[in-house]
Amino acid sequence: MSYTLDVTVDGTFDNVVDETVDALEEEGFGVLCDIDVQATLAKKLDADFRNYRILGACNPPLAKQALETETRLGALLPCNVIVYETDDGDVGVSAVDPGELLSVVDNPELDEVATDVGERFERVLGELGA
Numbered sequence: 001m002s003y004t005l006d007v008t009v010d011g012t013f014d015n016v017v018d019e020t021v022d023a024l025e026e027e028g029f030g031v032l033c034d035i036d037v038q039a040t041l042a043k044k045l046d047a048d049f050r051n052y053r054i055l056g057a058c059n060p061p062l063a064k065q066a067l068e069t070e071t072r073l074g075a076l077l078p079c080n081v082i083v084y085e086t087d088d089g090d091v092g093v094s095a096v097d098p099g100e101l102l103s104v105v106d107n108p109e110l111d112e113v114a115t116d117v118g119e120r121f122e123r124v125l126g127e128l129g130a
Contacts, residue, residue, distance in 0.1 A: 003101070004094040005121050007129040008086065013051045016091045016128070017083045020055065023127045024081065027120040029057040032078050051085040057095075059117065066113045070105055079117065081124075093128055095121040 009016050021031055033056035041049045056078035066073050081095045098117040102110045 003097050005097055005118070005125055006092065006094045007125040009091045009093055009128045011091060013083070013085060013091050016093065017053055017055075019128055020081060020083055020093055020124070023124040024055070024057050026127070027124055028059045028061070029079075029120070029124075030060070032056045032058050051083075051091075053083045055081045055083065057081050059120070062113055062117060066102075066110055069109045069113075070107050073102075073105065073110075076101055076105075079121075081121075093125060095125065097121075 009019075011019070024031060033054075035054040035056075037052035037054060038049045041047045057080070058078040063077060066077075079096050079098060079101070081093065084092050084094075086092045098114040098121070102114040
């Protein structure tokens with residue numbers, strides 16, 4: 001069972017990052033953090049690494065609803081979406097599967113939020129893969 005929703009996208013890495021942020025915003029998500037893994041590993045370890053960005057996505061109304069249901073859920077937020085250079089040189093975009101992520105909480109009251117976020121992420125990936 002996969003813990004991510006995935007798509008391979010045509011385009012340059014930087015353009016796909018921008019398109020991903022735009023698609024997330026259209027689905028009500030803001031990007032709370034943007035971690036450039038390649039730059040971080042170069043700086044901290046003097047190591048080469050592929051293009052790889054971690055975007056911390058948050059939909060405030062859905063986050064509020066989930067946090068009111070499960071206070072400690074903040075330990076699993078924000079939902080991460082990654083944009084990365086694949087081994088083949090393509091650009092991949094993966095989002096955490098919210099159903100899988102929230103299954104560790106074992107609270108059926110979160111099923112509706114997980115489904116909503118999952119559907120939004122599927123639309124984001126569908127927009128990018130179109």
